[in-house]
Structures are given as C-alpha cells and as structure tokens.
Amino acid sequence: MTATREVLVDLGSRAYPIRIGRGLLVDPGWTGAIGSRPRLLLADATVDRLHGEPVRAALGLSEGSVFAIEPGEASKSADTAARAWAWIAERRLPRDGVIVALGGGVVGDLAGFVAATWMRGIDFVQLPTTLLAMVDSSVGGKTAINLPAGKNLVGAFHQPLAVVADLATLDTLPQRELAAGLAETLKYGAIVDPAFFAWVEDRAAALVARDDEALAGAIRASCAHKAAIVARDERETGDRALLNFGHTFGHAIEAAGGFRDLLHGEAVAIGMVLAARLSARLGLAPEADAARLETALERLGLPTRVPATMSAEDLLERMRLDKKGLSGRLRLVLWRGIGRAEIATDVPEAAIRDVLSA
Ligand code: NAD
Ligand code: GLY
Secondary structure, three states: OOOOEEEEEOOHHHOEEEEEEOOOOOOHHHHHHOOOOOEEEEEEHHHHHHHHHHHHHHHOOOHHHEEEEOOOHHHOEHHHHHHHHHHHHHOOOOOOOEEEEEEOHHHHHHHHHHHHHHHHOOEEEEEEOOHHHHHHHOOOOEEEEEEOOEEEEEEEEOOOOEEEEEHHHHHHOOHHHHHHHHHHHHHHHHHHOHHHHHHHHHOHHHHHOOOHHHHHHHHHHHHHHHHHHHHHOOOOOOHHHHHHOOHHHHHHHHHHOOOOOOOHHHHHHHHHHHHHHHHHHOOOOOHHHHHHHHHHHHHOOOOOOOOOOOOHHHHHHHHHHHHHOOOOOOOEEEEOOOOOEEEEOOOOHHHHHHHHHO
C-alpha cells in the first residue's frame, strides 16, 4: 500500500495542503477542511459516474446538490459558468459555503472560477482526477473560462482550501490522458530539476504502467516544484512563467489541430522538444539535451514531432497572435539545458521558422 504524501503550498494565511495517496476519497476524513459548512459539488459527468459515489457520501449530498458538467474543453465556457451560478443561486449557497470540484483541469478551472466569483469569492476544494490536474492545474490557484476569442481569457487567481489527489481515480483514466499528464511531470525536471528529470527517465516504464509508487512519487515531486514556484510568484510576475516551457509552441499546435487532434499535454510535449531544439540552434544549450528530452518523452508514450499536416508558417503566425497581445515581441521560455529554463525576449523569427520546418 502506497503511503500518503503531503505537500504544503505555503502562502501564509492562505496556505493549503495537497494530499496524494490511494483510496483517499473513500475515507471521509478528506472533508476535514470543509467541516460542517454548506457545500455543493461540481463534477465532470464521466468522473461523477465512475468515482462520485464516495465523494457524495462523504459530503452528505443529495442528488440536487451535484452539478454535472459535460466532459470536454467546450464546458469551460461563460455559458456553463452562468448556468452554474444560476444553479448555485437556486440552492442559496452562503458566503461560508464551499464548492468541491471533482474532475480534470476543465472542471477544476471552471469550478475554481465559479468559486472565485460567487459572492466575490468563496472557498473551494480540488479533487483532481486526471494526472495533468494532479500535477498542474489543481495547484496554484489559476482559474479560468474560455471565450470564442481564446483560451483562459477570463479568470481569477483563487487558491483552493485543499487539494486531494486519489490515485484510485487514475485507474480509469485513458492511457493518452495519463501520458499527457506525464509530459507536464517531466516538464518540472526539464525546467528546474535535472535529478528529477533523471528520476522520471529511470521510471518511465513504471509510470506508463501506472505503478502506484512511481505515480505517487512523481505527483509529489511535481506538486512540490509547483508549490515552491507559486509561493514565490503567485501572480506570474517572474519565474512562474517558466512553467510555460513548451507552451507557446504547444498552444499553436493545439490550435492548429482544432483542439481535437492533440491533447494539451501532447502538444506541450512537442512544444518542449521545439523549445529545446531552438535553444540549441541559438547556441544556448547542448543539442544532446534536446535529444535526451525527446527520447524521454517518447518513452512516456508522447508525440515529439509536429504533425505533417501543419505548416511552419501557420504555426508561426499563431505564435505571433498568441504573444502579440502582451508586448508585440516574441517572448519564449528557452533553456540552457536540462533543469535550466529561462525567459528569452526578442527571439529571432527565422530561427523559430527553422525549427518548425526541420
Ligand atoms: P479534462 O478535464 O478535459 O479531462 C480529460 C478527459 O478525461 C475528460 O474527458 C474527462 O471526462 C476524463 N476524465 C477525467 N478524469 C477521469 C478519470 N479519473 N477516469 C476516466 N476519465 C476521466 O482535461 P485535463 O487534461 O485534466 O485538463 C485540461 C484543462 O486544464 C485545460 O482546460 C487547461 O487549460 C487546464 N489547465 C489549467 C492549468 C491551471 O494552472 N489552472 C494548468 C494546466 C492546464
Ligand atoms: N500551468 C501554469 C501555471 O500554473 O502557472
């Protein structure tokens, strides 16, 4: 039996624990942070069907206290948020009420945003059920909905009261979704921790095979890295931006695939390889480190090449649009090699075009 791990996100009076272990949701002890306060559950409909029962029981919820959300990115919308607000209003959730989010990053981001805005902000608890949500989206307080004009354009920084990651929920997660989470896990090693990078490399087969010890160790280390970064830069005025390694390339690839062809984590895997190759081309980092990153991602079951159907020019244009709104210059996270990411401004477009077409 895997021991339960705990990581603290140390934000002073807003500090909160992340608990990681198998079977945590079956033990009603996880509701301790909520106590006897009024509560409502916002849940991914698939996850509610698979794992909702013990959560409902622990929270003492009736059928009418669960808002089931259609799975998929399309639910992270103003329309779903408005329906959730109306539903919460009917139930008169008071200021001391708590919203519990059960599901992946879509539900976590949406429910977090609804909690951040209901009565100007009430408490919420994250019960992440995808690996990506466990290692990234449930931690750090970024909440958001999408607009037709772009992803995550409306949102708030709103930290949860607690995060409970039950490994048992991962038993039903499709393999591609698991691999997408492993990409974000390896990212922490790639940007700040060469020893953790090597740890993931060594355990790639165990992680892909869902070995509990390997997964628990990977989630704990990922959360510890994210917690440390968020504690020093909650609002991304500095090095929280390093978490976006591979993401500017990744967003362009995700968008070029119509948000259907590739999962977010898969597009980020390709994006990290491109960022590493670009760093090598600019003379910042060894080419061998880029090759090592690519091999590690392949072992985790991830794609590492830009799909042949996508053109370099189209991707470059999408990257320009993604970044122009901020400063008009291309600002990317590059690296000096494994474990040493940094922000680069004014990256020459010709070099980006070269790696996109290689
Ligand atoms: P998701 O929430 O869409 O979940 C992926 C799929 O897995 C869904 O179909 C869902 O129904 C299913 N699923 C979830 N848990 C399951 C389980 N245990 N068993 C079986 N099926 C399960 O996707 P995601 O990858 O978790 O999250 C992506 C979202 O996270 C994006 O909207 C992205 O913008 C956001 N995100 C936010 C942050 C942040 O810091 N807030 C960071 C990274 C990503
Ligand atoms: N996923 C990036 C961040 O939380 O800052």
